[in-house]
Amino acid sequence: MSFIPGQPVSAVVQRIEIHKLYEGDNLILGFSIGGGIDQDPTQNPFSEDKTDKGIYVTRVSKGGPAEVAGLRLGDKIMQVNGWDMTMVTHDQARKKLTKKNEDVVRLLVTRKSLEETVRQSMMQH
């Protein structure tokens, strides 16, 4: 998931619609994120390209809304409800995901396996 500076980022993405769950007073999503342009990308255990400062899914709670919706550990989040996540700070990303008045977040996520799947299916044809 490396990018070429100056070129538009292209990736095979999966649309994931997470319906937030009410837990007491909070709306929970059931996953954690890491990364951001204000973070040190070399410590990201999920990114292939260690200069990638994108937002990655670092934990998916079992049976939570995220897992149910199809989010997987190590996914890179590209968009949240249309907002870009490839060039945001950690807090910004968190903000976009944890809006109180939003019940549903629609993410575009990408992972290596997606690209491989697509490539394989393309090769078969």
Added chain:
Amino acid sequence: MDCKEEISDSDSGIILNSGPDSPTSPVKDLSTHTRAMRLKQKGLEDRLELCVLELKKLCIREAELTGKLPSDYPLLPDEKPPQVRRRIGTAFKLDEGFISQDGEESELHALEADLALQRQIYEAVRKLSLEEHISKPVRKSRLQQCKHEEKKLKELQDAILKQRINHGCLSPQTCYPSRQRDICVSDDSSLSDAVALDDDSDSAPFSAAVLGSSTDSGFQCLTLLPNKGPKQSSSSSSLDYDASPIQNSPWKESSLDQPYLKQKPSHSACSSRSSSSPTSSPADTRMAELPPAPQFAFKSLPVRNNQPNSAPSTPELPLRRQFSQSFRLPRSKPELTKASLDLGRGRTKLPRRRVTDFALAYSVQRLYQCSSEDSSSELSISSYSSSSSRETTTEAPKPCPPPYGYHRTAPNKGLGQLNTHSTLKNNNNNPSHLVPRPNQVKTSNGTPLQVNIGRLQLGPNSQSDPVHTDKPQQVQATSPKRMLKPPPPYTKVARTMSLREYPNHPGRVLPREVISGELKTWHQKNNIAISKPRSLERQGSIRIKRPEPPPYYHIPFHKQVSQKVILQRASDGTPLQWYEEEDSEIVSQV
């Protein structure tokens, strides 16, 4: 190796077995053979040893980087694995552009090179200070070092700013493309914030100019950013910017199951650890439910801990001091400075140009406190023109069109200087526009001129009454239709010919000698100023119409007020667009 052992075994076997009766020739053959083998073995063993040593070194380095010793560390039978301390990498590379000098403006280059170096040093020291597992005294000393380096960094930035103000930024573009090339990712983010601010302030011409001017520097994220939501841009603009890479926290992981709690920014990267304890309590509750992940640093280090390092924050201080000397500042000053701090922080990527603009903008803010309610827009440096126009809209109660209106038109038509002219006409009975004119050019020269402006603040600023109450003779004489002095950036559009237009204004109270005296100084300064604010041209918003000030103390004071035909009016009757016969121009008030 087995075969070697076998050979040696057999070798020793042969030797052992050899007796006086054994044939000599086979022994000889074997001994040469074994010698060769032994030599080979020795060579291989040496190589092996070297490789093992190298592996040990690499393992230790890896352990320093990752924090744990890798499993294939070669151990002798009785050796125990070494204790490895995780080291913080502080090596850096300085961009080539700083080391070589161009010749022209070498002083500035030297300062910039120093600044780049100091930034790297500061970054390294900061990383060191953030290292975990260090003892308390070591940590203390590192924090102190960090603060020391930070101070040095600020001093360098101040010095560079002063240099720039003194010499003007002749070629800001040539200077910072080299700087931008080194770490693209972080540069993108800070530029994106700058562009976002342009978007925020809705000055399309200016942002286009910014984009255009910076494309040659290879800013990549510009391609992505304009497509994204404006709100996101504005939120990103409110976060910290830094010329150095935005890596002020180790990789943070946060659970999304907690509602978003805005982190309180600490005011120093080095003190973020000490301050993180109070701020970490909300984060701790979040972190607690996360599985232990030793490779992450779960510190809720605030994001905004590089604010003090951003370049634009420094220019405010000298200017502010200047202004506090020369004017009585209206009450809105605190909010202005705060807003300027917030907005000024966004301006790191185009430091030179922005700093100059900011100096000018700032001086304008101080001078024309009239509509200071809209302080944040006033201080939007990047879109100085539109911001000042916005400032003027808050003056709605006053029927006069604020002179900042011409900012808007200037980008489009280059009529800036004439707009002030027109606004002057709008307030026909405005007295001493004559003398404020020199102020325009003066302010563009930066801080030394501010004092002069203070002295020359004559009549037409009803909004700046708090500033002018010490000059009653001018203030009272002016009509209610006051106008603001035109902001400095357009002063180099130095159409300071209000004298021609309003030569026989009854309200003009200042004696001619005073005016002439001031004008002389102004002329002198203007000669310096002419060559200077070229950087502003890049914004595409100003066209120098008259670099030379008209010697208007020679202009006869009996010229008619020029006519203007009003083409559009606002709802309250404020002329929005008018056609000036004298100059054959259409002026729009925004």
